[in-house]
Amino acid sequence: MAQMNKDSLIQFVQHVLPMSGGKAEQLVEKFEPRKIGRNEYLLKEGVVCNESHFIVEGLMRSFIYDLEGRDVTTAFYSRAMFPSDLLSFFKRVPSKEYIQAITDCETWYISYKDMQASFHEMPEFREFGRLNIINQYGILKQRMLSMLQETAEQRYSALIDSNQEVLQNAPLKHIASYLGITDTSLSRIRKDFIKK
Amino acid sequence: MAQMNKDSLIQFVQHVLPMSGGKAEQLVEKFEPRKIGRNEYLLKEGVVCNESHFIVEGLMRSFIYDLEGRDVTTAFYSRAMFPSDLLSFFKRVPSKEYIQAITDCETWYISYKDMQASFHEMPEFREFGRLNIINQYGILKQRMLSMLQETAEQRYSALIDSNQEVLQNAPLKHIASYLGITDTSLSRIRKDFIKK
DNA sequence: CCCATTTCTTGCCATATGCTAAGCGCAAGC
DNA sequence: GCTTGCGCTTAGCATATGGCAAGAAATGGG
Known part of the structure; x- marks a missing residue:
């Protein structure tokens, strides 16, 4: 396997928390490369999530089965x-969701154990970790707001503006459940959309 | 002002991260009491949030004004x-939302500066802080899921089951925007609900 | 290359929710 | 006591979305 390049990860770390290149390299020292094939699972329901992955290339989705057995992205x-x-x-509890590769993926990952060790050894890593979680929270909150304020069509429009890759690789039904509507409705929305 | 009791805060800390009572007391040493009157603002848009409050008594809500000027809880x-x-x-950026007391409130709060100091001094405080953020993330995620999977009526039902206090103190329009619907719709849902 | 499956679209009708406006009850202030 | 504003409900109609089903189009496996 060709040696993967860590640059994108290092740049990401520096983007979250400005620091020297050398320091950033030190932070990501424990990250290992991994390739995940299309349709392969990164995580399954009931399993404790033990690795944190950073995507270099590819697309994944997380989903759950709701009470009626519907697949919800x-x-x-x-x-x-x-x-x-x-x-x-x-929190070291079993996952409630699945994470699956939609396309072939390449990631850098670190185990929970190594991350805990790095938390203890490097204050910058702690700070990076905290900011990273906060950013995840911010993304989720933004999405929550879009559910409260926007129509399905507006949410669809925002999605294709921000992530063309999803549109090109994910089947319509997965995009639909992500937007909180049915595939039928999304198909109609898309039709109206083309006219404009 | 009568001396407020720190027990609920101490118990909360121990609930999030099990530790001895003495250790927990040490963790919350920097927290100060505060009373916030009905309708008073804890935070306003454009201001950097500088305090973290723990509610001992009372009810608050956060809200934003969306692009059309609607108040969204x-x-x-x-x-x-x-x-x-x-x-x-x-992240030390201006807040996008307001936080306001719905009823008279009593809180324990800590400043950003003191929290940073405690983060550096006490590993347990760091761990408590991280778990606390993760828990907030979990709550938000759960709510996101309810928006994707449930009808407005189911969300309303879940809310009154879990938080009677909101129902009794918050005006209907604020509950409605929190659920992602209009006050008109919520009024109808409530009517249907009584029949069952 | 063929078959089976999945993906996507479309039509029909039902339901949920939004928009606007009217009306009622209640509480605050003059 | 009266007015005013607010909170809530209700009605009529418009729009958005869902459920179901059929069929077309694309995809994948042998």
Whole structure:
């Protein structure tokens, strides 16, 4: 396997918490490369999430089965994002959701054990970790707001503006459940959309 | 002003991260009491959130004005919750939302500066802080899921089951915008609900 | 290459929710 | 006591979305 390049991860760390390149390299020292094939699972329901992945290339989604057995997409993850069940990872409880690769993916990952060790050894890592969680929270909150304020069509419009990759690779029904509507409705919305 | 009792805060800390009572007392040493009157603002848009409050008694809500100028309730906060704009507090950016007391409130609060100091001095405080943020994330995620999967009526039902205090003190229009519907719709849902 | 499956679209009708406006009850202030 | 404003309900109609089903189009596996 060709040696993967850590640059995107290092740049991401520096973007979250400004620091020297050398320090950033030190922070990500424990991250290991991984390739995940299309349709492969990164995490399954009932399992404690034990790794934190950073996506270099590819697209993933997380989903759950609701009470009626419907597959509900809870998030999409593409380049420079961390697909994981934060609750499961940090609280060491079984995951309630699945995470699956939509396309072939390449990631850098670190185990829970190594992350805890780095938390203890490097104050910058702690700070990076905290800011990263806060950012996840911010993303989720923004999405919550869009559910409260916007129509399904507006949410769809925002999604294709912000993440073309999802549109091109994820099947319509997964996008629909992510937006909180049915695939039928999304198909109609898309039709109206083309006219404009 | 009568001396407020720190027990509920101490118990909360121990609940989030099990530790001895003495250790817990040490953790919350920097928290100061505060009384907030009905309708008073804890935080306003454009201001950097500088304090983290723990509610001992009372009810608050956070809200924003959307692009059309509508008042949208983003959260309710009651006993043992932390009303704050996490993003503003930890990233030191201006808040996008308001936080206002619905009833007279009593809180224990700590300043950003003191919290940072405690983070550096006490590993347990760091761990408590991280778990606390993760828990906030979990609450938000759960609410996101309810928006994706449940009808407005189911969300209303869940709210009155879990937080009677909101129902009794918050005006219907604020509950409605929190649920993502109009006050008209909520009034109808409530009517249907009584029949059952 | 063919078959089976999945994905997407569309039509029909039902239901949920929004918008506007009217009306009622209640509490605050003059 | 009266007015005013607010909170809540209700009605009529418009729009958005869902449920179901059929069929077309694309995809994948042998």
